[in-house]
Amino acid sequence: MFTAFLIKYAEIGIKGKNRYLFEDALVQQIKYALKKCEGEFKIHKTQGRIFVDALTEFDFDETVENLKKVFGISGICPVVSMEDEGFEKLCENVLKYIDDVYPDKNMTFKVHARRARKNFPKDSMTINMEMGEAILKAYPEMHVDVHKPDMMLNIEIREKIYVYSMIIPGPGGMPVGTGGKAMLLLSGGIDSPVAGYMIAKRGVKIDAVYFHAPPYTSDRAKQKVVDLARLVSRYTGPIYLHVINFTDIQLYIYENCPHEELTIIMRRYMMRIAETIAKQTDCLGLITGESIGQVASQTMASLVATNEVCELPVYRPLIGFDKQEIVEISEKIGTFETSILPYEDCCTIFVAKHPVTKPNVKVIRKHEQNLEEKIDELVKTALETDELIVVS
Amino acid sequence: MEIYLDNSATTRVLPEVAQLMTKVMCEDYGNPSSMHRKGVEAESYIRYAKETLAKLLKVSEKEVIFTSGGTESDNMALIGCAMANMRRGRHLITTKIEHPAVLQTMSYLESQGFQVTYLPVDKSGRVRLEDLQRAIRPDTILVSMMYVNNEIGSLQPIAEAGALIKRMNPAILFHVDAVQGFGKFKIYPKKLNIDLMSVSSHKIHGPKGVGFLYVGEKVKILPITYGGGQQKNMRSGTENVPGIAGMAKAAELLYEHLDEEVNHLYELKEYFIKGVTTMEGIQVNGLIPGDADCRGTAPHVVSVSVAGVRSEVLLHALEDKGIYISAGSACASNKPQTSETLKAIGLQREYWDSTIRFSFSVLTTRKEIEETLQVLYELIPMLRKYTRRK
Numbered sequence A: 001m002f003t004a005f006l007i008k009y010a011e012i013g014i015k016g017k018n019r020y021l022f023e024d025a026l027v028q029q030i031k032y033a034l035k036k037c038e039g040e041f042k043i044h045k046t047q048g049r050i051f052v053d054a055l056t057e058f059d060f061d062e063t064v065e066n067l068k069k070v071f072g073i074s075g076i077c078p079v080v081s082m083e084d085e086g087f088e089k090l091c092e093n094v095l096k097y098i099d100d101v102y103p104d105k106n107m108t109f110k111v112h113a114r115r116a117r118k119n120f121p122k123d124s125m126t127i128n129m130e131m132g133e134a135i136l137k138a139y140p141e142m143h144v145d146v147h148k149p150d151m152m153l154n155i156e157i158r159e160k161i162y163v164y165s166m167i168i169p170g171p172g173g174m175p176v177g178t179g180g181k182a183m184l185l186l187s188g189g190i191d192s193p194v195a196g197y198m199i200a201k202r203g204v205k206i207d208a209v210y211f212h213a214p215p216y217t218s219d220r221a222k223q224k225v226v227d228l229a230r231l232v233s234r235y236t237g238p239i240y241l242h243v244i245n246f247t248d249i250q251l252y253i254y255e256n257c258p259h260e261e262l263t264i265i266m267r268r269y270m271m272r273i274a275e276t277i278a279k280q281t282d283c284l285g286l287i288t289g290e291s292i293g294q295v296a297s298q299t300m301a302s303l304v305a306t307n308e309v310c311e312l313p314v315y316r317p318l319i320g321f322d323k324q325e326i327v328e329i330s331e332k333i334g335t336f337e338t339s340i341l342p343y344e345d346c347c348t349i350f351v352a353k354h355p356v357t358k359p360n361v362k363v364i365r366k367h368e369q370n371l372e373e374k375i376d377e378l379v380k381t382a383l384e385t386d387e388l389i390v391v392s
Numbered sequence B: 001m002e003i004y005l006d007n008s009a010t011t012r013v014l015p016e017v018a019q020l021m022t023k024v025m026c027e028d029y030g031n032p033s034s035m036h037r038k039g040v041e042a043e044s045y046i047r048y049a050k051e052t053l054a055k056l057l058k059v060s061e062k063e064v065i066f067t068s069g070g071t072e073s074d075n076m077a078l079i080g081c082a083m084a085n086m087r088r089g090r091h092l093i094t095t096k097i098e099h100p101a102v103l104q105t106m107s108y109l110e111s112q113g114f115q116v117t118y119l120p121v122d123k124s125g126r127v128r129l130e131d132l133q134r135a136i137r138p139d140t141i142l143v144s145m146m147y148v149n150n151e152i153g154s155l156q157p158i159a160e161a162g163a164l165i166k167r168m169n170p171a172i173l174f175h176v177d178a179v180q181g182f183g184k185f186k187i188y189p190k191k192l193n194i195d196l197m198s199v200s201s202h203k204i205h206g207p208k209g210v211g212f213l214y215v216g217e218k219v220k221i222l223p224i225t226y227g228g229g230q231q232k233n234m235r236s237g238t239e240n241v242p243g244i245a246g247m248a249k250a251a252e253l254l255y256e257h258l259d260e261e262v263n264h265l266y267e268l269k270e271y272f273i274k275g276v277t278t279m280e281g282i283q284v285n286g287l288i289p290g291d292a293d294c295r296g297t298a299p300h301v302v303s304v305s306v307a308g309v310r311s312e313v314l315l316h317a318l319e320d321k322g323i324y325i326s327a328g329s330a331c332a333s334n335k336p337q338t339s340e341t342l343k344a345i346g347l348q349r350e351y352w353d354s355t356i357r358f359s360f361s362v363l364t365t366r367k368e369i370e371e372t373l374q375v376l377y378e379l380i381p382m383l384r385k386y387t388r389r390k
Helices: A019-035 A060-067 A087-101 A124-138 A191-201 A219-236 A247-256 A259-280 A300-307 A323-333 A361-371 A375-384 B015-026 B037-057 B070-085 B100-111 B129-135 B158-168 B241-256 B258-276 B311-320 B340-344 B366-385
Strands: A004-009 A041-046 A049-054 A073-082 A108-115 A151-157 A161-164 A181-185 A205-212 A239-245 A387-391 B064-067 B091-095 B115-119 B140-146 B173-177 B196-200 B211-215 B282-285 B301-306 B355-359
Touching: A004 A019, A004 A060, A004 A161, A019 A041, A019 A049, A019 A060, A049 A060, A060 A073, A073 A087, A087 A124, A087 A151, A087 A161, A108 A124, A124 A151, A181 A191, A181 A259, A191 A205, A191 A219, A191 A323, A205 A219, A205 A259, A219 A239, A219 A323, A219 A387, A239 A375, A247 A259, A247 A361, A247 A375, A259 A300, A259 A361, A259 A375, A300 A361, B015 B241, B037 B064, B037 B241, B064 B070, B070 B100, B070 B140, B070 B173, B070 B196, B070 B211, B091 B100, B100 B115, B100 B140, B115 B129, B129 B158, B140 B158, B158 B173, B241 B258, B258 B282, B258 B301, B258 B366, B311 B355, B311 B366
Parallel strands: A108 A151, A181 A205, A205 A239, B091 B115, B091 B140, B140 B173, B173 B196
Antiparallel strands: A004 A049, A004 A073, A041 A049, A073 A161, A151 A161, A239 A387, B064 B211, B196 B211, B282 B301, B301 B355
């Protein structure tokens, strides 16, 4: 029955002169999302709205599912389009539409017509009144409510006539690519994919870095991270995933620094390496899944210690979230089940029984001096052996 | 360099087997149930496979039912017999160290109102006959016991158990999970009082996804799958013709020189154990005190506990050198949890997470074992340096 979708967007609407940039990016993202769907579509902008026209048969549910992953869309309206064959025929079609979409007619409604093509013989107000009358006559259970109707029946008169009444909520946010690019520190856990999702939602393109520690972490752990990146890429578009071999650095820290500070010092090196790659690849910030107090390395004191090694801003979208709230988002975006697969990641393997929770930055810096001899060389090697995986 | 020492997980398919299977898939691809010539052709592979396997076990062809492998065979034996014999009683006996295919099926049967006794094992991983004798009750209908334990390679006293069971009550069925034993020992079910026996093809250099269940002629058993009535209604579903042909071929090839091959495996095992125990803090599990040539255990499985090194880490470090082994049992290794077998043999807690399994096959060479030992001598001291500090 439906042959098109009208795409509603929220925040882009308030942009000024550069609004077209946002709209074009949204069209691009919709095109990307629909590539994976059965059927062919034409996406076009007209007078402040974006239409997705199906050119062939298509799978309605699959298409909606994919559109629901495009940031920037606030609502998806399935549309019935028809040729202009006079008002009587239009009434007939609208009555049939209502019958198809709303088997239970016990509800209030309002007709909202828009006559974009001015040579249509009736003006908007007249269409509203006459169509309302026709509906009341055909379905006496229905009532008019012009303030808070259960169903808002939109009729747009353009080249063709478009009828729609349902709005399926979209993810909101802004089209990916309009906000620059950032580097996500992706582990195999629950939080980091959610953090990437949250920042991408604000229109930011995502690259990612994963620290691999063979033989302490397995190829399956790495595969899990690739799988997580792929799940996130359904929202963000293709992700460039950098896999860094961290084993030697980790062992070197383990040998030369106090055990309780291992995690903090390790994380400082992860941030340094991530920032180096970020700068090389034009990223404007780092993203982590940290949340205050969740673990020892995420207390405010620990965050001071890991934050000070970076110049770029570190975005921590989950900073005020409880674990349960993070889990809920990860379930919603479909990463939870993969995140909880039980493979060890490099943060847990050598962890001390009682890691420091209030690290003193001066002390940490002093202990890092123990690493002076070899660490630069090790970091350099790690960066040189960066394995790049394009995930989409 | 690639040294594959995970043959209890699965084995490499022999080239002759693969060749035969390709022929069956590409040329003789008929459905054995079809009435035309193509069907008859396909059926002849199945008939030949039945004959071959029956002959190796010294049983009748009618007593071989093809399945999708060890797990299905175990399910069919336990559920099929439990359902068919529940009027006689609802008590089953097994051991604590069975494969999950048996343990999980038993726990399903428990949920269906059956009672199950799980026999303990000694430090070497063997059931004590006194325990078995004590566990048998008037309402016992079946005993299930594995021939070779997949994690530590211990052998169960199958002959003695079979004789004991039948002496106490000839109606009790005796099921043996021989997935790790077939192709290492010449097993003759009728001489050992075995009523049902599970075998898997991919542990003997055959293809995956196929196996069989020996079901003695007089055994009362019900099918667990329903459909087109293939294999005399016992296992509906079109037979896996290439798999079945491949399995029979693999078994045939293996039996040609079985005694020499097994001897070779025992020599490798003895050599490897000697070599690995020269290091400090190493313990080999499932051995019988005083059994220096290991003949009281399976020829192909060596379970080694390495103090101070986590099994997963050692596994990946060996993998890095091209040596493939398993941490505990591969079938349980995707979900890191402690092995029931290791607990049952009373292994000290600090070793639960530090135990790896080497398993050999007829393709394993002495040289590969030597190289593996060399790598272990280098790796273990290095990895011990970086253990998690307590």
